[in-house]
Amino acid sequence: MSTAQSPQPTAAPALRLNNIALAVANLDAMVAWYVDVLGLAIAAKGHFDTVGADYAMLDGMGFRLELVSRPGTPKVAAKRTPPPEHLDETGWKALVLESGDLAGTTASFARLGVEIVWAQAQLTPTISSTMIRDPEGNLIHILGQPE
Template structure:
């Protein structure tokens, strides 16, 4: 059954995109207008060719209700670090956060709203089409669960064993209600 899980592992590995060059930390630079922090690539080598054969993951973007609260949540609960924050146009501010070479753009836009309705717990969250959750891997899920609970994170599924893929998953929501899954390698 682990063969069923291999495509998920391959897909997730595409999200572990290292920077192609060293980027300054926002806290150490006073510049708020340089967009060079957007140069994220999947590997140190640029794929040869053209068109879709050069397709690579860039990052994950999450629209949030409050940028300060979201940055604080991801830093406090999951250990992400703010890499850069800036206004990109009138009413739009973004913050790039990173952990272990995985990048998330937290985006605030004036007047945004959540039109999805009440978030549903797994597996009912899949009844609404679209991107459904953010997925991470860890080596020891029970230790991770204990850390999350010590930080006040309310777990929906705690180390729930999924026999079809022969591993366990924990689910919880971020401060905006977005579902996060952590699978044990």
């Protein structure tokens, strides 16, 4: 009789991304910004009784963004450490998207008055990027081809 044990799994089985959650101070304003600026669509809105939070699920570009806010509670603003020093703080850094027309996307952000951290910076020989902030200071990094 063998005493060998079955190998233990090294990862949780059958996981897949459901959404990316972002806590916000002003849910309505942030929903409007993500719809108007990034073109996401409202898939659902509601309230999580368990945590006392209102939420909106926004869909688009192959992912779902969950904006969530607990009304009536004090908020701690997102740090606005400028890149590249933001990489010296551990934790999630940015929502990273990709554009087939980085110049056009960047021009659209400028027309909409979006806060642009940098525009069309060449990161590597094959990747350029524009980095923006949403109204509450969260970073959004748009990758594209160098021109």
